[in-house]
Amino acid sequence: MSEKERALAARTVLxxxxxxxLQVRPAGERSEAEFVQMDRGTVLYICFFKGxxxxxxxxxxxxxLNLRLCEADSGKLSSLLELPGxxxxxxxxxxxxxxxxxxxxxxxxxxxEDGLRLHSAFVSLCEQEVAKAGPTxxxxxxxxRQVLSLDTNGPFTHLMEF
Amino acid sequence: MSEKERALAARTVLxxxxxxxLQVRPAGERSEAEFVQMDRGTVLYICFFKGxxxxxxxxxxxxxLNLRLCEADSGKLSSLLELPGxxxxxxxxxxxxxxxxxxxxxxxxxxxEDGLRLHSAFVSLCEQEVAKAGPTxxxxxxxxRQVLSLDTNGPFTHLMEF
Numbered sequence: 001m002s003e004k005e006r007a008l009a010a011r012t013v014l015x016x017x018x019x020x021x022l023q024v025r026p027a028g029e030r031s032e033a034e035f036v037q038m039d040r041g042t043v044l045y046i047c048f049f050k051g052x053x054x055x056x057x058x059x060x061x062x063x064x065l066n067l068r069l070c071e072a073d074s075g076k077l078s079s080l081l082e083l084p085g086x087x088x089x090x091x092x093x094x095x096x097x098x099x100x101x102x103x104x105x106x107x108x109x110x111x112x113e114d115g116l117r118l119h120s121a122f123v124s125l126c127e128q129e130v131a132k133a134g135p136t137x138x139x140x141x142x143x144x145r146q147v148l149s150l151d152t153n154g155p156f157t158h159l160m161e162f
Numbered sequence: 163m164s165e166k167e168r169a170l171a172a173r174t175v176l177x178x179x180x181x182x183x184l185q186v187r188p189a190g191e192r193s194e195a196e197f198v199q200m201d202r203g204t205v206l207y208i209c210f211f212k213g214x215x216x217x218x219x220x221x222x223x224x225x226x227l228n229l230r231l232c233e234a235d236s237g238k239l240s241s242l243l244e245l246p247g248x249x250x251x252x253x254x255x256x257x258x259x260x261x262x263x264x265x266x267x268x269x270x271x272x273x274x275e276d277g278l279r280l281h282s283a284f285v286s287l288c289e290q291e292v293a294k295a296g297p298t299x300x301x302x303x304x305x306x307r308q309v310l311s312l313d314t315n316g317p318f319t320h321l322m323e324f
Contacts, residue, residue, distance in 0.1 A: 011321065013319055045319045063261065066264050067261055067264055067265075068264050068265055068266065077265075079264065090317075092317070092318075094319055095319055095320065095321060099322060102228050102229055102230050102241065103230055103239075104230065145315070145316040146316050146317065147316055148312070148314045149312065149313045149314065150310075150311065150312040150314075152308075152310045152311065152312075153309055154307040154308050154309055154310070155207075155252075155310055156254075157175055158256050158257065158259050159173065159175070159259075160261065
């Protein structure tokens with residue numbers, strides 16, 4: 001693994017969608033599963049690495065929300081804030097995996113405790129920024145299985161690392 | 163950008179799914195859109211970089227099909243070949259994007275001509291390998307918009323670079 005990879009604080013994958021639905025609470029013995037959903041917008045899969053700190057969050061949020069990745073009705077590329085589109089944040093620790101032989105290891109992933117803290121802070125920052133533009137922010141429950149359904153008009157999958 | 167990134171031949175993102183449907187031909191004036199679909203398996207988004215050659219393909223296919231990323235009914239992690247699950251290959255040139263200011267540039271992506279050739283060869287190799295195990299390989303049309311719908315039980319998104 002290169003030094004650059006070791007120094008990564010976070011890895012994100014972005015996909016554009018027309019509709020998305022994410023389970024935020026699994027069904028219990030006496031309760032049905034709970035979901036959040038959104039229409040047009042961006043699904044953001046996110047994973048923090050060991051050593052990541054809060055310092056990185058403002059730049060991440062600013063970059064991710066202002067990148068021109070979304071297709072406006074005109075066909076022109078716009079940012080999520082410009083569109084404006086909704087945002088679904090999916091914690092995805094698997095994104096930090098590295099192949100070792102046929103297995104995948106997650107040794108460079110942040111601890112669950114620190115990951116939860118950073119994830120919550122990241123969501124809050126996104127909510128603050130997106131609230132100004134009108135659209136909504138939805139997010140998965142950190143540590144849970146991310147049961148997700150997605151309808152896209154072309155996911156335009158992008159990788160952004162910080 | 164680091165030297166390592168420059169030397170990358172391909173970037174893939176993998177997601178586990180329960181069902182997936184991908185448009186392979188858009189609707190025409192007199193024809194309906196055509197789709198391929200699969201049930202349980204892996205969606206593989208793939209992008210080749212400038213300088214990639216056929217030499218990389220056997221290793222890529224072997225790695226991707228044999229990595230233990232899929233959840234078997236037992237809960238144990240299995241490879242796609244072991245499961246056995248189906249494979250949906252989605253050409254996704256956007257994966258090669260790099261942020262420059264608020265825009266995303268694709269300067270390191272392979273040319274369309276070479277990309278189509280490598281994509282076709284990659285699909286053929288996957289078909290050969292997967293056919294031995296039973297499940298099916300589906301794939302998008304290179305260069306088309308990848309209209310995709312996905313139902314997951316947790317996408318377990320992974321990044322694998324070659």
